[in-house]
Amino acid sequence: MDLFSNTTNLLPYDGETLYYGHILSISEANRYFEALMHNIAWQHDEAIIYGKHYITKRKVAWYGNENYNYTYSNTTKQALPWTPELIALKQLVENITGTQFNSCLLNLYHTGEEGMAWHSDDEKALGNNTIIASLSLGAARKFSFKHKKTAEKRDIILEPGSLLVMQGTTQTHWLHRLPPTKTVKNARINLTFRSIVY
Ligand SMILES: O=C(O)CCC(=O)C(=O)O
Ligand SMILES: [Fe+2]
Secondary structure, eight states: OOTTOOOOBSSSSSOEEEEEEESSOHHHHHHHHHHHHHHSOOEEEEEEETTEEEEEEEEEEEEESSOOEEEETTEEEEOEEOOHHHHHHHHHHHHHHTOOOOEEEEEEESSTTOOEEEEOOOOGGGOTTOOEEEEEEESOEEEEEEETTTOOEEEEEEOTTEEEEEETTHHHHEEEEEOOOSSOOSOEEEEEEEOOOO
């Protein structure tokens, strides 16, 4: 039995997304935020859309068990080996979710003006009904879901030190995004633990 089983599904149908709230104390969340700011190999993300090359303001980093090649937005990333902080966080998230993860995509949003557009994490490498565990550090930000057919929406505030888990058919039927906002001035780090199936 997991310790956090009293969570409810944020989505009304066609998927399961659980918000576990704080899984780290404020001081632990601050300590990890500072450590990851300095110790992660942050790089600007690249995408090739209709043949045009884009570089994002947001920074990303990709870590994993092996040298996974991971392709999205027409660019291929290679995973770096886990750092001690990432191993500790992965362990914590695995204990709570009862699931093993073999990789983690990190995002660094320097201010509220950086976000992520509507998408679903439905790359082939994640397989069907994948489970993605999303840990937030730094600034609290709004996170939104939109159903692909009905356009029904759900919003949630992701607090620092909190865990959100997207599973079941969430990626098949729902888009999600991190909307940009002028009111947030501070940086946020998000870690999405994932399982690459090949
Ligand atoms: O920053 C977030 O909370 C979400 C990031 C995300 O959706 C992704 O990396 O696929
Ligand atoms: Fe995503």
